[in-house]
Structures are given as structure tokens and as C-alpha cells.
Amino acid sequence: MKYVAYHRTSTKDQHLDRGIAELTKYCKTHNIQLYKSKVYTDQRTGKDFDRPRYIMLKEEILESGDVLIVTELDRLGRNKEATLKELRFFKDNGIRVMVLELPTTLIDLSAMENSMARMMLETINNMMIELYASMAQVEIEKREKRQREGIEQKKARGEWDDYGRPRIMSLDEFSTHYRLVQQGKKKPFELMRELGMTKPTFYRYKNQIEKGC
Structure with a gap:
């Protein structure tokens, strides 16, 4: 045990x-x-x-x-x-x-x-x-409601374009992890799973890194 x-x-x-x-x-x-x-x-x-x-x-x-x-x-x-x-x-x-x-x-x-x-x-x-x-789900639903309302308020004020959708991590942080893929120490799918990233998000970061953005 x-x-x-x-x-x-x-x-x-x-x-x-x-x-x-x-x-x-x-x-x-x-x-x-x-x-x-x-x-x-x-x-x-x-x-x-x-x-x-x-x-x-x-x-x-x-x-x-x-x-x-x-x-x-x-x-x-x-x-x-x-x-x-x-x-x-x-x-x-x-x-x-x-x-x-x-x-x-x-x-x-x-x-x-x-x-x-x-x-x-x-x-x-x-x-x-x-x-x-039930209590845990209620809390997450309340938070999501507040987030939606906040986004709608920013859109109504014309501020959403200034904020956009936040990154889940910085490019510098991703670059540190992605270096293991570049060195052949990890496969892309392994890093995706470890970082909890979807495939489109992973490759968006990858392309930005490789373009020097």
C-alpha cells in the first residue's frame, strides 16, 4: 500500500x-x-x-x-x-x-x-x-461570470483591444522549456502534455520563438 x-x-x-x-x-x-x-x-x-x-x-x-x-x-x-x-x-x-x-x-x-x-x-x-x-463548482461558475462581465465591460468601453487574450505563460518561460525540444531531449507532444498546452497554442508559441518574436 x-x-x-x-x-x-x-x-x-x-x-x-x-x-x-x-x-x-x-x-x-x-x-x-x-x-x-x-x-x-x-x-x-x-x-x-x-x-x-x-x-x-x-x-x-x-x-x-x-x-x-x-x-x-x-x-x-x-x-x-x-x-x-x-x-x-x-x-x-x-x-x-x-x-x-x-x-x-x-x-x-x-x-x-x-x-x-x-x-x-x-x-x-x-x-x-x-x-x-457543489460548492466548488458554484465558486468557479461565479468567477467565470465575473470574468465574462469584466470582458464585456472592457469591450463596451472599447478597451478590450488594448488587453487582448492573456498568455498562459511568457515567451521567455516557454523558450526555456522549448529548448529541451530543440536539443532533442523531449518530443513536442511530451512538452505539450507537461505544460498543459493545446496543439494550436504550442505551435503558436513555437512559431513566435523561431521567428524571434
Whole structure:
């Protein structure tokens, strides 16, 4: 059995340190030895699960009998249906998920002999997870609404052309990563997956770099 810790923030502007510290402290307090003695992280949106390290955990590391630990449910995902689908996947594959903000998920129900108590805790778990997943989705929908309204206001003021669509990273940052492709150390599709870029976005950056823009 392996204990695997995962933490996510939505952007590179948000620091991972707090979540990493919280997971590390919990595991130290409860004598839990984390797999590879580290916390796996992504700095990607919680709207979907197309994140390089999360995919690696799900496809290459986590196995039946293992435990996945996250600080909060929305660090796993912020889309209710997608998050519940992922949780069903873990349950169906014998992988337990511990969420530090939900105390009932920290109890190993499989070790309980009292079947009635186990059933009640499972029901409470499911209700709390459904509630927290709903709250996470509401928050992301509110943020998207504010963003849409902000864009519309800028367009109405004639300011949108001055701002345009923001880059997901600077050309300098992309150039640093892309150098590995130029040196033959990585394939383009590997870098796309690692950076969480779509193919059109990747090649737009690539063309700008190669043109010296």
C-alpha cells in the first residue's frame, strides 16, 4: 500500500507551499510515509483533469489498495460531475481518497467491524462530498461570470483591444522549456502534455520563438 499526496493550484501566481506544508504536517503527525517522500503538484485549472502529474498518478502510480491524500476537495477538482466521476473511479479501483478538510474521509471504514456504523459514515461521506463538490463548482461558475462581465465591460468601453487574450505563460518561460525540444531531449507532444498546452497554442508559441518574436 502506498500513500500518495497531491496538491493543485489554479495558476502559477498561487503558491503551492501552504498545501504542501499542510499535507506534510498531517502525514508526519500520523506517521504516514508518503510515496517518494514528496507531494505531487500541478498548477492548472480545476475545471477538468487534464493535468500532467495528476494523469501520471492516476495512470502510472496509484494501484488498488493505495491511498490518495488531498487537502481540500476542490484541490482535486472544481467541476462537480467530473470530480464525482474521478472519485467513483478511485472507489471502483480500490483506491481510497482522504480529504483533510472532511474528517470522515480520514477514517478507514474498511477496518470497522460495526456494519451499521460503517454504513452511516459512508452515507455521511457521500453527502459531504456531494455538498463540497457543489460548492466548488458554484465558486468557479461565479468567477467565470465575473470574468465574462469584466470582458464585456472592457469591450463596451472599447478597451478590450488594448488587453487582448492573456498568455498562459511568457515567451521567455516557454523558450526555456522549448529548448529541451530543440536539443532533442523531449518530443513536442511530451512538452505539450507537461505544460498543459493545446496543439494550436504550442505551435503558436513555437512559431513566435523561431521567428524571434
